[in-house]
Amino acid sequence: MGVEKAKQHWRYLVARYGALPVVWCVAGEANLPYYLAKGFPFDDREQVKGWTEVARFLRELDPYHRLITIHPTGLGRLSARNAINDVSLLDFDLLQTPHGQRKAVAPTVRTVRESYADTPVMPVINGEPAYEMLNDTLPTEWTRQMAWLCLLNGAMGHTYGGNGVWQVNRRGQPHGPSPNHKPGSTGYGIIAWDDAMNLPGSTQVASAAKLLQRHAWQTFTPHPEWAEFAAPSPLAQTPPPGSPEFYGPQAAGIEGRVRIIYVPLPAPITVRGLGTSTYTASHFDPVTGISHPLGLLRGDARGEATVPAPTPPPGESGHDWVLVLEVKR
Numbered sequence: 001m002g003v004e005k006a007k008q009h010w011r012y013l014v015a016r017y018g019a020l021p022v023v024w025c026v027a028g029e030a031n032l033p034y035y036l037a038k039g040f041p042f043d044d045r046e047q048v049k050g051w052t053e054v055a056r057f058l059r060e061l062d063p064y065h066r067l068i069t070i071h072p073t074g075l076g077r078l079s080a081r082n083a084i085n086d087v088s089l090l091d092f093d094l095l096q097t098p099h100g101q102r103k104a105v106a107p108t109v110r111t112v113r114e115s116y117a118d119t120p121v122m123p124v125i126n127g128e129p130a131y132e133m134l135n136d137t138l139p140t141e142w143t144r145q146m147a148w149l150c151l152l153n154g155a156m157g158h159t160y161g162g163n164g165v166w167q168v169n170r171r172g173q174p175h176g177p178s179p180n181h182k183p184g185s186t187g188y189g190i191i192a193w194d195d196a197m198n199l200p201g202s203t204q205v206a207s208a209a210k211l212l213q214r215h216a217w218q219t220f221t222p223h224p225e226w227a228e229f230a231a232p233s234p235l236a237q238t239p240p241p242g243s244p245e246f247y248g249p250q251a252a253g254i255e256g257r258v259r260i261i262y263v264p265l266p267a268p269i270t271v272r273g274l275g276t277s278t279y280t281a282s283h284f285d286p287v288t289g290i291s292h293p294l295g296l297l298r299g300d301a302r303g304e305a306t307v308p309a310p311t312p313p314p315g316e317s318g319h320d321w322v323l324v325l326e327v328k329r
Contacts, residue, residue, distance in 0.1 A: 014061055027051045080093045132196075148264075157209075
């Protein structure tokens with residue numbers, strides 16, 4: 001498009017939409033060259049230079065001072081901080097982590113934690129996590145799990161992505177392949193938007209939001225030290241609990257008030273650092289969005305307690321689960 005054309009485009013967008021409560025995303029895949037560029041894909045710093053100029057123009061142009069961010073590509077550091085040359089132009093960090101299953105967990109957790117701890121301090125949200133049914137294959141469970149993994153590691157919110165919706169695939173008339181796809185490719189999938197809008201992942205991610213909104217979630221802080229598996233899980237990785245590579249319980253909350261612990265496997269956990277407080281405990285099912293009371297919970301002499309995974313319905317092996325602990329007043 002070119003920098004001047006992009007500025008002209010943004011001048012129109014601000015005039016047309018600026019009075020509305022919008023958030024500006026300066027560009028998508030800001031550090032990615034065109035599909036057919038030699039050496040594609042690579043971290044294109046010339047693109048970054050140009051979009052930084054556009055972002056600065058937008059900051060000066062917008063009389064309403066709407067929030068600004070930029071969308072990075074999945075190359076190098078998976079953060080908006082890597083997709084702009086002047087981080088002060090950003091109001092919040094936007095991430096793009098891998099579209100994947102088990103192997104996507106470590107880079108997703110690592111990237112959220114890095115941004116949360118970085119300076120200058122700014123809110124972080126994952127703008128492109130594992131899209132449900134990407135390539136018509138990515139299962140709902142991983143879309144749901146990535147939401148919990150991000151939210152309990154410091155994200156200010158989360159982006160749900162559904163394949164077919166983002167492409168605006170019509171029934172029998174999909175978006176089609178990108179220029180770099182091989183001949184005969186169906187692109188990223190052919191699921192129609194009116195089927196994709198009914199996929200279960202959006203409801204399940206919304207259930208996570210509803211649970212967090214029952215509490216002062218804006219003041220939550222991550223606490224990876226609060227929980228681990230009660231016994232080594234065959235599906236967990238070998239690094240110790242608390243490391244981004246560890247596929248295990250993720251916890252956040254407010255010390256002395258509330259703890260929310262997400263457990264990605266149907267396995268019991270050990271909760272640590274309970275002190276002498278008494279907690280009202282409940283299981284939250286991240287699939288159905290239903291809570292089940294467990295009664296009161298107290299730690300032992302070490303301030304620890306073991307909590308079993310929920311009993312799965314007949315014929316099921318169980319799935320991820322959430323433990324909610326509220327200090328009894």
